[in-house]
Amino acid sequence: MEFNSMDGDIEIAAKIIKDGGLVAFPTETVYGLGADAFNIKALARIFEVKNRPFFDPLIIHIADYDSVYKIVDYDSLNMASREKLEKLIAKFWPGPLSLVLPKRRELPDLATAGLPCAAIRFPSHDIAQKLIRFSTGAIAAPSANPFGFLSPTRAEHVKAQLGDKVDFILDAGRTSIGVESTVMDLSSSIPCILRPGGISREAIEELIGKVEENPYVGNLQTGSPHGDETLSLSPSPPISPGLLKNHYAPKTPLVLCSRESMPKNNHNDNEGFLYFSALPDGIKRGKGVMILSEKGDLNEAAANLFDMLHELDNLGLNIIFAEKVPDIGLGRAINDRLNRAGGSK
Numbered sequence: 001m002e003f004n005s006m007d008g009d010i011e012i013a014a015k016i017i018k019d020g021g022l023v024a025f026p027t028e029t030v031y032g033l034g035a036d037a038f039n040i041k042a043l044a045r046i047f048e049v050k051n052r053p054f055f056d057p058l059i060i061h062i063a064d065y066d067s068v069y070k071i072v073d074y075d076s077l078n079m080a081s082r083e084k085l086e087k088l089i090a091k092f093w094p095g096p097l098s099l100v101l102p103k104r105r106e107l108p109d110l111a112t113a114g115l116p117c118a119a120i121r122f123p124s125h126d127i128a129q130k131l132i133r134f135s136t137g138a139i140a141a142p143s144a145n146p147f148g149f150l151s152p153t154r155a156e157h158v159k160a161q162l163g164d165k166v167d168f169i170l171d172a173g174r175t176s177i178g179v180e181s182t183v184m185d186l187s188s189s190i191p192c193i194l195r196p197g198g199i200s201r202e203a204i205e206e207l208i209g210k211v212e213e214n215p216y217v218g219n220l221q222t223g224s225p226h227g228d229e230t231l232s233l234s235p236s237p238p239i240s241p242g243l244l245k246n247h248y249a250p251k252t253p254l255v256l257c258s259r260e261s262m263p264k265n266n267h268n269d270n271e272g273f274l275y276f277s278a279l280p281d282g283i284k285r286g287k288g289v290m291i292l293s294e295k296g297d298l299n300e301a302a303a304n305l306f307d308m309l310h311e312l313d314n315l316g317l318n319i320i321f322a323e324k325v326p327d328i329g330l331g332r333a334i335n336d337r338l339n340r341a342g343g344s345k
């Protein structure tokens with residue numbers, strides 16, 4: 001393991017985790033709000049600080065392969081699931097893929113919101129790995145934002161949104177991937193993508209064959225599992241609460257548009273624009289006009305997504321118009337977040 005000037009901070013942060021505190025830390029996707037996965041009081045504080053409903057399970061972050069067996073009830077998996085798990089881990093870990101698998105009894109129920117399965121991921125970010133290794137080996141961490149709001153891709157976003165409710169923030173600049181991990185259920189016979197994210201469905205299917213996609217993914221205009229309901233009205237826990245319609249939302253109302261249905265000009269200073277690549281005629285460059293990727297690269301667009309949404313959200317605009325991106329690869333995750341950012345406003 002290489003050591004660098006942040007190691008002092010990581011050691012302080014690791015001690016805080018060991019003592020039951022909360023640390024915001026960078027991963028390759030977004031910043032997480034971490035606590036010892038086996039400390040019930042610390043887990044409860046995550047829910048409190050994020051204002052997160054107790055039906056929404058947390059992802060368990062590990063930094064070595066053997067830790068899988070401390071979290072997952074491996075013996076209960078059939079051969080087919082084991083084979084898929086091994087292939088996925090070999091190819092995509094460390095990286096932005098969270099796998100939902102039967103949990104061991106020792107993992108507190110609070111970590112999985114009472115569900116029999118846990119989502120587990122091995123992040124590739126060097127600092128995340130060191131924090132996990134120097135502390136307890138298993139850190140439960142949702143994205144470090146208040147529930148339902150934009151995920152943080154910079155330490156500044158965490159400071160602005162959660163401030164001193166967090167015991168320590170490890171600042172390593174902007175995250176590289178910019179959208180959250182793909183959440184994939186491997187607990188039943190047919191693997192299913194519950195949330196599109198940093199690893200594309202195409203890449204997963206190339207490795208393990210056809211996978212299902214949660215029927216509500218990509219179909220959010222017409223309704224999520226629970227329609228437009230607010231959380232307090234939720235009749236039953238959604239299968240993966242990151243799929244709630246009004247999620248990943250800026251404070252400013254956002255409308256997702258096809259290229260053709262975007263406004264034809266930007267004469268109105270109160271309107272913001274988030275374009276995928278080239279600007280059409282009639283739209284002039286300016287403060288409220290952002291382009292996810294000048295060269296039309298979906299990876300670059302994903303990396304810029306939350307960053308630009310945070311920036312637009314801070315301009316005090318009345319509305320943000322966002323252009324839909326091509327629905328392939330990481331584009332699915334981008335459209336998914338934009339769709340939800342529009343929510344039911």
Ligand code: TXA
Nearest residue numbers: 029031032057058117118119142143180181240241242
């Ligand atoms: O990239 C990421 O995944 C980031 C970084 C910090 O690792 N984390 C993140 O966590 O996005 P969070 O809590 O904001 O989103 C986790 C998603 C939620 O939609 C949650 O419902 C789902 O994963 N999830 C977690 N555990 C689950 C489980 N046991 N079964 C089904 N869905 C689960």
Ligand code: MG
Nearest residue numbers: 142143151242
């Ligand atoms: Mg989140």
